[in-house]
Amino acid sequence: LREVCESVVPYLESRTIVVNTAKGLEGGSLKTMCCVAKECFPNNHVAVLTGPSHAEEVARKVPTTVVTASDDREVSYYIQNTLSNDTFRVYVNDDVMGCEIGGSLKNVIALAAGVCDGLGLGDNTKAALMTRGIREISRLGVAMGAKLETFGGLSGIGDLIVTCCSMHSRNRRAGILIGKGVTPEEAVRQVGTVEGYVCTKNAWELSKRMGIEMPITEQLAKVLFEGEPAANAIKNLMGRPSRNETESTFLS
Incomplete structure (x- = not known):
């Protein structure tokens, strides 16, 4: 993830919200993925989108609920309002x-x-x-x-x-x-x-x-x-x- 984020830095505007969907801990540092993204994008809002959501079912529009979290609640609400639809329900959480x-x-x-x-x-x-x-x-x-x-x-x-x-x-x-x-x-x-x-x-x-x-x-x-x-x-x-x-x- 760090390598991908670093490659994106030259092309990312500061107003862009970065939504992380990767899951895991970075080898060595043992940092979460949002921590890695924040280090790469210090001028951007970083959020996580996670939850019980097999891609195979999301693609077939099977009703799915996930959660987004960010250090800024307004950012979370923006993600919620942008991504939610009739079959994909996004909840907000403050606990990144x-x-x-x-x-x-x-x-x-x-x-x-x-x-x-x-x-x-x-x-x-x-x-x-x-x-x-x-x-x-x-x-x-x-x-x-x-x-x-x-x-x-x-x-x-x-x-x-x-x-x-x-x-x-x-x-x-x-x-x-x-x-x-x-x-x-x-x-x-x-x-x-x-x-x-x-x-x-x-x-x-x-x-x-x-x-x-x-x-x-x-x-x-x-x-x-x-x-x-x-x-x-x-x-x-x-x-x-x-x-x-x-x-x-x-x-x-």
């Missing part, structure tokens, strides 16, 4: 960081959900994975300054649901292959762009940098990059010390 973290890390959980599907595990497992997944996404997001309630919205649980449950999801499809025994590298090669693959590594690094516990992300990273068998990762998660679900340390 929350929207970006939710949109990026749901790819990690979706990749893990695909692994569970490939292993032949059931609905119980996926429900647990998604619920605990949004919890650890929220935990990291709040530590980075995001609002907790954002993760209960379209860029959080909404995007997580659609990416974990649909075969449109490349992350889920790659995970299914890995769960069936295909190597992570080969699974990515077969599926193509798998955003959650690199994001898992970056998110795990960010969690360690921030001192935030993210067990699902950690176990998936070990499967993808350290050769840990997927079945062992599930066993490791199930064998963790017992916890209180509300986790007061998370709220603080």
Whole structure:
């Protein structure tokens, strides 16, 4: 993204609003995509557009809702009014960081959900994975300054649901292959762009940098990059010390 933005700088007017739809964390800096765009376009308004929206369905005019966020609410309203139509509904949120973290890390959980599907595990497992997944996404997001309630919205649980449950999801499809025994590298090669693959590594690094516990992300990273068998990762998660679900340390 940084390379693309830098190539655009000479052609961009200062009055142009930059709307980012990329999801992920930059390698090395571990910055979100809007942070990267703001560094490249310091004189422009930068916003994010994200949410549960498979392109295949948007193109067929299947009713879809997404969310936009910017540091300037008037910019968000302008994007909302410009892009909304009868089948594409845009909500406004003021939490740029929350929207970006939710949109990026749901790819990690979706990749893990695909692994569970490939292993032949059931609905119980996926429900647990998604619920605990949004919890650890929220935990990291709040530590980075995001609002907790954002993760209960379209860029959080909404995007997580659609990416974990649909075969449109490349992350889920790659995970299914890995769960069936295909190597992570080969699974990515077969599926193509798998955003959650690199994001898992970056998110795990960010969690360690921030001192935030993210067990699902950690176990998936070990499967993808350290050769840990997927079945062992599930066993490791199930064998963790017992916890209180509300986790007061998370709220603080």
